[in-house]
Amino acid sequence: MKPIYVDNNATTRVAPEVVEAMLPYFSEYYGNPSSMHTFGGEVGRHINEARARLAALLGASPEEIVFTSCGTESDSTAVMAALRSQPDKKHIITSRVEHPAIKNLYEYLAKTGYRVTFVPVDGKGLLDMDFLVSSLSKDTAIASFMWANNETGVIFPIDELAGILSERGIVFHTDAVQAVGKVPIDMRKTRVDMLSLSGHKLHAPKGIGALYVRKGTKFSPFLIGGHQEKGRRGGTENTASIIALGRASEFVAAHMEEENSRIRALRDRLETELTRQISNTFINGDRRQRLPNTSSIAFEFVEGESILLMLNEFGICASSGSACTSGSLEPSHVLRSMGVPFTAAHGTIRFSLSIYNTESEIDLIIEKMPAIIERLRAMSPFWKK
Ligand code: PLP
Numbered sequence: 001m002k003p004i005y006v007d008n009n010a011t012t013r014v015a016p017e018v019v020e021a022m023l024p025y026f027s028e029y030y031g032n033p034s035s036m037h038t039f040g041g042e043v044g045r046h047i048n049e050a051r052a053r054l055a056a057l058l059g060a061s062p063e064e065i066v067f068t069s070c071g072t073e074s075d076s077t078a079v080m081a082a083l084r085s086q087p088d089k090k091h092i093i094t095s096r097v098e099h100p101a102i103k104n105l106y107e108y109l110a111k112t113g114y115r116v117t118f119v120p121v122d123g124k125g126l127l128d129m130d131f132l133v134s135s136l137s138k139d140t141a142i143a144s145f146m147w148a149n150n151e152t153g154v155i156f157p158i159d160e161l162a163g164i165l166s167e168r169g170i171v172f173h174t175d176a177v178q179a180v181g182k183v184p185i186d187m188r189k190t191r192v193d194m195l196s197l198s199g200h201k202l203h204a205p206k207g208i209g210a211l212y213v214r215k216g217t218k219f220s221p222f223l224i225g226g227h228q229e230k231g232r233r234g235g236t237e238n239t240a241s242i243i244a245l246g247r248a249s250e251f252v253a254a255h256m257e258e259e260n261s262r263i264r265a266l267r268d269r270l271e272t273e274l275t276r277q278i279s280n281t282f283i284n285g286d287r288r289q290r291l292p293n294t295s296s297i298a299f300e301f302v303e304g305e306s307i308l309l310m311l312n313e314f315g316i317c318a319s320s321g322s323a324c325t326s327g328s329l330e331p332s333h334v335l336r337s338m339g340v341p342f343t344a345a346h347g348t349i350r351f352s353l354s355i356y357n358t359e360s361e362i363d364l365i366i367e368k369m370p371a372i373i374e375r376l377r378a379m380s381p382f383w384k385k
Contacts, residue, residue: 001315004361008201009150009178009294009352010319014244015203021247022205025240033237034228043239050246057249058195058212059186066211066232067242071177071198072101074211075144077222077233078173078194079105082142083114085218086171089141093117095127095156096337101196102144102175103333115139124286125154125338133164142171147179147195151321151334151350152285153294155183162191171217177201177209181252182260182291193217199241203355204248208241255355263353264292266362270351271295273366278373284321284340284348293353296321296335298344301383302376305329307349310372316365321348343382 005013031040033047048062055062068074079092079102094106096118110116117135120128127145136143143165148155158174165172173194179185180195181202187195194217199208213219213232225234275281280300299307304320311318321332321340331345340348351365377383 004314004316004357004364006351006353006357006361006365007317007319008354009153009350011200011206012203012354013356014200014205015248015251017251018204018244018247022240022244025243029239033239034226047237047239047242050242053246054210054249057180057185057253059188060212061215063230064187064212064215066213066229067237067245068209068211068233069207069235069238070209071099071175071196071201072209073222074177074196074198074209075099075101075173075175076105077211078196078213079109079142079144080222081194081213081219082171082173083109084220086141089139091115091117091137091139092142092144093119093132093135093140094144095119095121095146097121097125097149097151097154097334098144098146099150099175099177101177102146106144119145121337123339125149125152125284125334126286126289127156127161129157129160129164132161136164136168136170140168140170142173144173144175147174147176147185148183148291148294149285149334150178151294151332152296152338153178153291153352154285155179155289155291157289158192159190166191178291178294181248181256182293184256187212187214199245199248202245202248202252204244205241208238208245210245259355260292263355263357266357266359267293267295267351267353270362270365271297274369277366277370281373282344284335284338284344295351297349297351298340299347299349299373300341300344301380302347302373303329304347304349306376307347307372310376311349311365311368314364314368316368319350319352321345321350 031043033044051062051065119132176195177198180197193214195212200206223234284296335345
């Protein structure tokens with residue numbers, strides 16, 4: 001059975017065009033780009049073409065792109081670079097709803113002596129801007145705020161944040177892992193200093209990411225080693241995956257405008273129908289400032305994991321809003337920070353669409369969901385009809 005894959009914020013299918021582009025780099029172009037010979041040098045040129053393709057997607061210069069192994073490495077590199085280049089500053093700030101790649105790094109840094117501020121969000125997942133501004137000081141080394149939330153799709157006001165932070169000379173990093181390829185990004189118009197992205201969220205393979213570093217930003221490498229990436233990231237280049245990311249950048253750019261309206265319409269229909277047909281069901285997060293592909297839907301008084309298992313029987317692959325920690329199913333920190341009631345956070349499902357989803361797939365989800373929820377609620381001790 002072909003899966004109905006609506007878990008694209010977890011990872012995406014590698015586009016066939018992207019697979020095709022990367023294959024020669026396993027067989028034909030296997031030279032080391034750092035080698036002196038022409039065979040290796042040619043690979044180096046292709047890497048730089050891929051860099052230019054990714055830069056074009058971001059409205060950046062190719063020299064501002066550093067290839068990494070994943071979004072997590074890009075996030076760590078950005079934060080650590082900002083801290084190492086400003087050793088006297090001991091305050092760092094982020095939001096309460098970041099991905100663990102930032103959240104856990106900040107929690108670790110708190111244990112090593114940094115003063116950490118986690119800015120709260122409201123019930124819609126939007127940042128408390130007054131709290132944020134009043135927390136900034138001359139001691140703030142870096143502010144890291146995600147472009148778009150991986151669970152709810154809620155988009156933070158990046159331009160406004162960039163204005164506030166650049167006025168105060170604070171390094172601004174954004175984890176744009178969920179935004180790149182889904183919404184237009186133009187670094188010429190936004191004063192972000194560093195931006196993280198990850199290939200596997202935009203139809204390139206897993207194991208490749210990139211960090212945008214604005215020209216003039218103080219930087220020190222996280223992976224210390226060879227001279228690769230102009231000394232900004234040691235390690236022999238993951239050539240095939242870099243080529244793939246370059247090709248994927250073109251792929252998403254070419255389809256973004258047309259596909260975004262199609263995907264948004266599918267997502268909106270899914271939400272409209274599920275909330276109409278199933279009682280005690282609501283959408284988590286702000287519905288306007290949101291990625292077009294993401295829907296976080298709370299079905300009250302049922303367990304998300306049970307919903308996922310039943311969806312799985314129909315080949316429907318989605319995600320829940322819980323994290324399985326030490327045997328208990330804890331609602332995610334994102335939903336908890338938004339104040340989503342426990343009974344709703346527990347029953348939250350994330351549907352995340354891509355270019356490959358079709359209308360008939362969405363129809364099938366709409367057809368199956370009401371009976372699944374009814375069956376589970378009939379078994380739930382908390383459900384009162
Ligand atoms: N940041 C966000 C917002 C994400 O959604 C993810 C992955 O889900 C990451 C960072 C980590 O990216 P990677 O899996 O490439 O390390």
